[in-house]
Structure formats: C-alpha cells, structure tokens
Amino acid sequence: MGQYTAINPSYDLVIVRLGPSPGDYAGYMSDIMSRVTGAIDR
Numbered sequence: 001m002g003q004y005t006a007i008n009p010s011y012d013l014v015i016v017r018l019g020p021s022p023g024d025y026a027g028y029m030s031d032i033m034s035r036v037t038g039a040i041d042r
Contacts, residue, residue, distance in 0.1 A: 006033050011040060 004017045006029050015036060017029065 004029060008033060008037065011037055013037070013040075 002019075004025065006015045006017075007013070008015075013036065015029075015032060017032070
C-alpha cells in the first residue's frame with residue numbers, strides 16, 4: 001500500500017494513486033498515464 005504520484009508537465013497533469021496497486025508498479029502507472037493522456041482531447 002502507499003501513495004504514488006505521476007506528473008506530466010506537457011498536459012499540466014498530476015495523477016495520484018492511493019492504496020495497493022497490482023504487480024509491477026512502474027508498468028501499472030505507465031499504463032494509467034497512457035490511458036488518461038489518451039482520453040484527453042487535445
């Protein structure tokens with residue numbers, strides 16, 4: 001368990017994840033960042 005933060009200055013975006021994450025943390029946060037930035041209409 002814990003708190004993880006990902007910052008993407010290109011999108012003025014900060015993602016904070018609280019609680020347990022499944023398996024590989026780096027791969028998990030990379031996937032989340034990709035999904036969120038892909039959903040943003042630029």
